[in-house]
Amino acid sequence: MGSGEWTSRSMPYPTARPPGAADAWTAEAAEAGRRGGQRILHAGEIVAPARVALLLGLTAGSTVVTRRRLIELDDEPVELTDTYYPRDIAAGTPLAGTAKIRGGAVTLLAALGHIGVRVVEDVTARIPDEDERERLRLGAGEPVLRLTRTTYDATDRPIQADVMLMPAGRQQVRYEIRLGPSRPG
Numbered sequence: 001m002g003s004g005e006w007t008s009r010s011m012p013y014p015t016a017r018p019p020g021a022a023d024a025w026t027a028e029a030a031e032a033g034r035r036g037g038q039r040i041l042h043a044g045e046i047v048a049p050a051r052v053a054l055l056l057g058l059t060a061g062s063t064v065v066t067r068r069r070l071i072e073l074d075d076e077p078v079e080l081t082d083t084y085y086p087r088d089i090a091a092g093t094p095l096a097g098t099a100k101i102r103g104g105a106v107t108l109l110a111a112l113g114h115i116g117v118r119v120v121e122d123v124t125a126r127i128p129d130e131d132e133r134e135r136l137r138l139g140a141g142e143p144v145l146r147l148t149r150t151t152y153d154a155t156d157r158p159i160q161a162d163v164m165l166m167p168a169g170r171q172q173v174r175y176e177i178r179l180g181p182s183r184p185g
Helices: 024-031 050-055 105-111 130-135
Strands: 006-009 036-047 063-073 076-086 118-126 144-152 158-167 171-174
Touching (some): 105 158, 158 171
Antiparallel strands (some): 076 158, 118 144, 144 158
16 A cells, blocks of 8 residues: 555454553554544534444434544544444443543443443445545545444443544555464464
């Protein structure tokens, strides 16, 4: 991939960080000698879109807590992410606010007793709407990859749903899957 493109790895993101650690995105970018950042564009309670209610196992019309973030790499937008939480998990917590969360939202969820043990991801491609195109600084007709991630706890309850839009021409999504027992050294 060229210098302006990025390979996104899913593995670090659904795991809580050690105390005092930076969020997964900031750490991953720093490991690559780059500067990762994010801006919280919106946070608060909304009526869940139908697709989000389905992902979170909620009834239509349920209220959820959402955070919309613009993810940046070296001050350039690389992802527009909407994250949704069931209201009973996130209302009244920093997840409902616009302040940056030390260690990231997954670390806060774990501290609140909600630890993800299973993740389901779906990747599709589409043309962005005008707002998405503007925020991601895309040309007309330039597609985005949409990665939808749902995180489940040990009881198989959905605790978080993410909908991430990434410029298709500047992004590669990489999955590394280990099957069977791990091999010694």
